[in-house]
Amino acid sequence: MNRLKDIFTFSEEFPLIFTQINFWIFFAVAYFIFALLYKRIHLRNAYLLLISLFFYYKTSGLFVGILLFSTVSDFFIGKFIYNSTHELKRKILVTLSVCINLLTLSYFKYAYFFTDSFNALFHTDYEVVNWLALWANGFTDLSYFTVDAIILPVGISFYTFQTISYSVDIYRSKITPLNSIVDFGFYVSFFPQLVAGPIVRAEHFVPQITRPTIVSKEDFNKGTFMILKGLIKKMIFADYIAMHFMDRVFDTPDMYSGFTNIMALIGYSLQIYGDFSGYTDIAIGLALLMGFQLPVNFNSPYKAINCGDFWKRWHISLSTWLRDYLYIPLGGNRKGTIASFIILSVLLIGVVFALGDPIVTAVVAFVVLVLGVLAIRYKAVGKHINANINLMLTMLIGGLWHGASWKFVLWGGLNGLGIVVYKYWRKVSPYENSTKWFSHFWKIFITFSFITYVRIYFRGESMDHISKWYHQIVTNMDFENALAVLVHYKIVFIIMIIGYVSHWLPQKFKDNLESKYATSPIYVKGIVATLVSVLCYQAFSSDFQPFIYFQF
Template sequence: MSYLSIEFGLIFIVFFALYWRYRLFPKLQNKLLLVSSYLIVASFSLQFALILFIYTCVIYFFSIMIAQSDENDNRWLIWALCLSIANLSLFKYFDFFRYELQALFNFLHIPIALPVVTVLIPIGISFYTLHSVSYIVSVKKSELPVAKFWDFALFLSFFPSVIAGPVNRAKDFLPQITTRHPRKILQPFRAFTLIILSVIKVYCLGGIISENWVTPIFANPLEFSVIDLLVGLYGYSIQIYLNFSGYTDLVTGMALLLGFRLPTNFNFPYLACNLREFWSRWHISLSHWIRDYIYIPLGGNRKGFVRTQINVMLAMLLSGLWHGAGINFIIWGACHGFGIMMLNISERYFGRGWITERSPTLARFLTWHYVCFSWLFFNCESLPDALDYLTALTHNFLIEPKYTVTLLSIYLVFFIYPILKNIPDWFTLLISRINLIYLPIIFISVLWLTIYIAPSGVPNFIYANF
C-alpha cells in the first residue's frame, strides 16, 4: 500500500483519531503503532512480516547476551553483526552472487552448478538491518539498556520509516518509544507543510519529470541528441531528489503528527560545493551511519593519508552495494569514492576549498554535474544500458534536439535554487498565521490541485526498492 494513495490517507486519518484518543497512555499508543506497522508490512507479504518478527526475536536475544557479557568480550556482538549481514545478504544479494559465482565456475571449467532459488527481498530489510546494528552496538557501548521486547519490535517496524528510512539511531529513537509522559503533536504547521510538499514533489513534479523526460529518454538513449540526453540525466537527478526527499518529508510529517521526531535526511544537497559536502547533505542518516559504523571502524583518517583514501573507497563501495545487488550500484559507489579521493588529493596539494573560495557557483556547478553523471549508473538497469547512454552522449551531436528549452529551464532553476530553498519556511510561516478554520480547506485544495495536475497513477518511492 503506497503512503500516497487515497486509501492510506483515509486509513491514517482514522488511525490518527484512534491514536490520540489514548494520548494519556503511551503504552497503548505503542501497541497501536506496533500492530499497524506489522499490518502495513504484511500488506506487501505475510512472509515479510514473519521474517521481520523472527529477525527481531533473534537480534533481541543477542542484545541480552551482549548486555550480560564482559566489557572486553565481543563474541556475542560479532555473532549478532554476522547474523545481520548474513540475513541481509541472503535475501538481497543471493541471486547476484550466485550468478557471478556461477560465471566464475564456468570460466574456470569447474563442474559445479549452484541451485537457482527465487528469493524475494522483504520490504524494508535494508533499513531495519541498519536500525538493528545501531541498537546492538549501543547496547555494547552501554549507551542504552536492553529495551523491552515490544519496544524493540516497534523500533524495528515503526511504519513511517520501515519502508525507506530515514535510518533511526537506537539511542535517539528508543527513548521516544519508552517515554512515560503523554505525547503531543509536534510542530503541526511544519508537519502539514511537509505533507503538502511531499505530495507536490513526488506526485506532481517528480511524476511530470519522469513521464515527459526521464522515462522516454532512458528507454531509447540512442535515438536522442546530446542535449536531450543531458535533459534526461538532469531530469533523473531532480526526480530522485524530489522522490526521496518527498518521501522523507511525508514520513517526517506523519511522525510529527504522532509525536515522534525522525532524523534530518536532506539539507539541499544540490547546493553542495564538493562531494564530501554533498554526502553531508544527501541521505544524511545513511551517510552518518556509514561514517560511524564502517568508515571509522576501518580506521577513518587516523592511519595516514593513503589508508584514509582506501577507507573512503571501501565505505562508498559498500554504500553502492547496500543500494542494490548489481554491478551498476557498485560502479555508482566507486564513482563517489573516486571523486572524494580526488577531492582529498587536490586539497592536500592546493589547499582546502581552493575552488570554492574562488567561485562557489563554479564549485557547485561542477559538483552537481559529477553527481548527475554518477546517477546514470544508478538509474540504468544494467551496465550495457549505461554504456549505451554514454555512447549516445558522446556521438549523437547531429540529431536534432527536442528539449533545448527544457535544458535552459533546468539551468535557470539551478541558479535560482538558493532562493527557492526558503519556500518551505515561508509556507510554514504563512499557514501559521491563517485561522485554523480555513486550514483544512487550504490543505484539501492544494492536494486536489496537485493530484489534478499530476500524471495518472500512484507514484512509487524509488528508495523503497533498496
C-alpha cells in the first residue's frame, strides 16, 4: 500500500519513468480502468487527459500549470482562427499563438542564456529573477516559489511545438479545430510521448481523437515488441555503458588518454541513440496498446550515407517539424529573406563570441567577407548562398532547440555545414553513383564518424570540458595502453559491439524477427518478456538515470 501511495502522490523520489517499476504499476492500474471506459469516446478522452496531467504532475509538479496555460490559450486561439474570415485577423491570431508559445518557452529555457550572453557582450552583471514566481508569491504571505532561479519544465520544448502546429495547421486549413477543450487537452498531454516525444503533429493525431478505440492483435504484438525493444535500448545499450564508462570519462576528460576519450565519444553515439530511440519505442508501443498511432521517430540513423540522410533518419518528428514550420516558410532553398540574414548573422556572431578564439573569429570574418564580395560580384554565388542560408539557419535554430548554450548552436551549425558540403561534393564525387559495397561502407563510415565527432559539442558539459577533450586527443593519445583500456572495460565494449552490430543488421532481418515474435504463441511472448525483464534488471542501477531528452 505504501508503494501505491508513493506512485499516486507527488514525490520527487518516485517519478514515473519508463525504466522504473513504479511506472509499470501505474500503467497497469491506468490500463485496467481504460479497458472499462474505452468504448465511450468522450469519457475515454477525458480519462486519458486526467491521467496524462497526473503523469506530468508526477514528473514536473506544479509546472503542470504551464501545460494547462498553453492548452487553454491555443484551444481558444485555434477557434478564433477558424471562425475568422478576415485574412489579416487570421495572421494576427496565428502570430499571437506562435508568440505566446515561443515566449513561454524562451522564459523558462533561455532566460539564463540570453542574460549571460548580454552580460558577456556588454560587461554587465544582470541576474535572472523568476518574475512568475515573484508574482505567484504575491498572492500569499508565504513564499512557496523560489524567485532566484528558473527551473526548466520537463518536455516544454515538445508540447510547445505541438500546440504551435495545431494553430498553424488550422490557419493553413489542414484541420478543423476540436470542439472540446478536453479533447484538445488530451492531444497536447498524451502521456506516452508528452515529455520526450516524438513530436505529434495536429494533422496526424487530431483525427484519431474522435475515432473509436480499436486495438487489433497486430497492434498488441507490435506494441509489446516495441516496449521490450525500447527497454533493451535504454537500460542496456544506453544506461549500462554510460554508468560504467562514458560518464566517468566525460566528467574528467583530462584524467583519461585521448584514445579513451575517443572511445567514450563513440560509446556516446550508441548511448544517445539507445536512450532517445528507446524512449520513443516505448512511447509508440504504449500508444498502440491504447489504440493510437504515434509517428516513427528513428529509422536506423547510423546507416545514413550522408549528413542530410542522417537527419532524415534521426529525430524525424523534429526534423520534419523544422522543415515544414521554419525552413519552408523562410523560403526553403529558393531564397533567403532579410529575416534569414539577420537571424543567421546574430547566431554566427554569438557562436564566434562564445568560442572566444581570435583565430576562429578571423577565419569566420574572412569567409563572410569573401562570400559577400563574391555574391555582389557574381550572381551565381549569390544564388548558391540564398539556396543554403535557410538550411544553415534551420540547423542553427535546431541546435538551439536542443539546449540553451552556444555550444548547441555550434553543434547545429556543424551539422548544417556537413549537409551543405555534401550537396556540392556529390556533384564531383566519383563514388556517388557507385553500387560497390566498399563505396557504401565508406559513405556510412564517414557520415558516422562526422556525426560522432561533432557530438562532443552536444555532450561536453562546457567549452572548457570540450577544450580538455581536444587537448587529450592532440597531446596524449597513449596508444601503448589502448589494449589495457579495452580489456579493463571489456564488458562495456562487448555491449557496444552488440549494440552497433544489431543496429547495422539488415532491415529485412529485423522485420523477420518482429514477425516471428508476432506469430509466436502467447507463452513464448511471456518467456521473451520475462527474459528481457531479467536482463534489464541485471543491468539496472539504483542510481536514477533520466532520459537524456528530458532536459529539452
